[in-house]
Amino acid sequence: MKILLWSVGKNNDPYVKPGIDDFTRRITRYFPCEWELIAPPKNATKKNEGEGILQKLTKDDYLVALDERGKQMTSEGLAQFLQARANTGGKNLVFLIGGVYGLDESVLARADYRWSLSQLTLPHQLVRLVLTEQLYRACTILRNEKYHHA
Template sequence: MKIELWTIGKMHDFYVKEGIDLFTKRITGYYPAEWKIIAPPKNAGTLSETDLKKKEAEIILSALKKEDYLVLLDERGKQLSSEELATFIQTRGNESVRTIVFLIGGAFGVSKEIAGRANYTWSLSRLVFPHQLVRLLLSEQIYRACSILRNEKYHHS
């Protein structure tokens, strides 16, 4: 199984890049993992919120494969403990999912089409975080889940 971490926006900011790179590299000790940074649509600043989400959805849907398991990060999603996330990832592997895509949407969230395509909607917290920080949290939590599955000390160190 492969883990892909997708986000809409610019490249990782310097203040989180080192941590994101570190945790992503650690994840690759368990599963192949990579980031996909999706550039915002051209003229994003001139588009209405609805039009922007529609354009972002077109880009995302064209990049997704039919068999990809899409996990949408959204504050209205289901919250999981670290152990529950580990079980979630293990279950996808047991189901022979080839690729799990964790998607961080754009500044205004995602369109109804993306929300409808999502296999699962997950909330890191009911709080709203900057997208750059969500990237770091996401990569750390996936690494933590992987370490839990192998009963390694990271989770309780």
């Protein structure tokens, strides 16, 4: 299984880039993992951003849409989720962070899972950092490594 981290928006700001890069590198010890920043189209709307995202997905991709109305889970729950996805033998597990206006309903309808990181409103840059840290934490939980203290 390969983990693909997609985010609609601009490049990482200097205050979060080192953390995102570090946790992404750590995740690759467990699963192949890569980021793709998706530039919003000119005169972006949720609809045309959504169309572009849907074109990028393959039918076999398992899409996790980060959405404020999604389900929340604990770090241990995320670890179980990752393990379950790895056990299915699927090719790509795609985590998607929408643009400034969120994700279009067409993308949410295509999503296999809708996940809310928090009830708080978080800046997109910070969501990228929290997402990578939590995925790394989940990987260490699966291997019973010392990073996570429960």
